[in-house]
Amino acid sequence: MDVAKLQQQHLELTQALFKEGFLDEQFTQLQQLEDPSNPEFVAEVSTLFFDDSQRILAELTKSLDGDPVDFKKIDAYVHQFKGSSSSIGAHRVKVGCTVLRTCCEEENREGCWQALQQVKQEFFLVKNRLELLLQLEQQILAEGGTIPFME
Amino acid sequence: MARTNISREIDAKKQLPSRAPVTPDIHVLAVDDSNIDRKVIERLLKTSSYKVTSVDSALRALEILGIEEGRSPSTANSFQVNMIITDYSMPDLTGYDLLKRIKENAGLKDIPVVIMSSENVPTRIKRCLEDGAKDFIIKPVQLEDVKRLSQHFSSTIKKSSGVVCSKRKQEIEDAQSRKIASRCPHVHELRVIA
Numbered sequence: 304m305d306v307a308k309l310q311q312q313h314l315e316l317t318q319a320l321f322k323e324g325f326l327d328e329q330f331t332q333l334q335q336l337e338d339p340s341n342p343e344f345v346a347e348v349s350t351l352f353f354d355d356s357q358r359i360l361a362e363l364t365k366s367l368d369g370d371p372v373d374f375k376k377i378d379a380y381v382h383q384f385k386g387s388s389s390s391i392g393a394h395r396v397k398v399g400c401t402v403l404r405t406c407c408e409e410e411n412r413e414g415c416w417q418a419l420q421q422v423k424q425e426f427f428l429v430k431n432r433l434e435l436l437l438q439l440e441q442q443i444l445a446e447g448g449t450i451p452f453m454e
Numbered sequence: 455m456a457r458t459n460i461s462r463e464i465d466a467k468k469q470l471p472s473r474a475p476v477t478p479d480i481h482v483l484a485v486d487d488s489n490i491d492r493k494v495i496e497r498l499l500k501t502s503s504y505k506v507t508s509v510d511s512a513l514r515a516l517e518i519l520g521i522e523e524g525r526s527p528s529t530a531n532s533f534q535v536n537m538i539i540t541d542y543s544m545p546d547l548t549g550y551d552l553l554k555r556i557k558e559n560a561g562l563k564d565i566p567v568v569i570m571s572s573e574n575v576p577t578r579i580k581r582c583l584e585d586g587a588k589d590f591i592i593k594p595v596q597l598e599d600v601k602r603l604s605q606h607f608s609s610t611i612k613k614s615s616g617v618v619c620s621k622r623k624q625e626i627e628d629a630q631s632r633k634i635a636s637r638c639p640h641v642h643e644l645r646v647i648a
């Protein structure tokens with residue numbers, strides 16, 4: 304595919320991700336830490352985030368299924384997840400974690416289930432979009448193009 | 455998936471973080487149980503030209519510092535750590551516990567310790583600063599937070615804990631205000647009630 308077309312797609316996707324609140328300025332901070340000596344930094348952090356998040360989501364699902372429910376354990380996992388989503392700039396996931404944490408504090412099992420579904424949804428939405436963005440970057444670079452930082 | 459021939463267009467109008475080396479010989483020990491946060495703090499520190507060792511627990515940090523149980527004081531700091539930056543909330547030993555252990559050790563008490571936390575709890579910040587932490591960073595950690603660290607190696611910092619505490623608290627509040635304002639343009643003022 305034409306490099307210019309790829310770059311246009313990349314730009315539009317990036318703008319949409321920020322506009323729709325999937326990513327916040329922390330992601331921009333991470334992009335700024337990339338340079339020719341560390342070209343894979345954002346991709347590496349993203350991969351760590353994806354793997355870690357899926358592990359935590361599995362643990363959360365298991366814990367909410369427990370009898371009785373260990374809300375303290377759930378709170379600890381949500382705290383972790385909120386932290387990592389904040390560190391990568393996954394804004395909507397972070398917000399979802401805040402809601403989940405509140406339900407946890409109230410020991411509201413049903414509320415927790417709903418909040419967890421929401422967090423899962425937000426996570427997979429941002430994961431898919433971020434993977435697409437990183438793939439576009441790879442393609443652009445493979446075609447000898449460059450990736451402009453977002454305004 | 456290695457990238458080759460990388461060059462990135464940099465928007466000249468965008469203010470880039472300074473990559474000027476601070477002091478290449480400064481060795482920072484970073485302590486955080488989150489692998490994502492460890493990766494980010496490592497990169498932030500290396501970008502500022504610090505040498506970095508990162509560990510995932512306070513216990514590992516104590517091993518590196520040579521003050522685990524049973525070791526003689528003469529082995530303290532054989533890795534020549536010049537600064538410790540640690541997460542507050544960690545399982546087993548917290549960042550605060552680590553701070554206390556370091557300050558109780560004659561060979562290590564002068565090493566500056568900086569604490570990071572995702573939670574903005576004024577009483578927690580106050581306690582850490584009063585008990586010897588040089589600074590407190592609210593997560594997510596950004597380049598401007600790491601830039602602030604260089605002052606802890608300056609010889610002009612006043613030794614009086616009272617002056618340092620209130621100055622540091624103001625800097626922490628200002629940094630937090632800037633972070634929040636940049637994300638929420640409608641928030642004009644943030645007050646951290648100490």
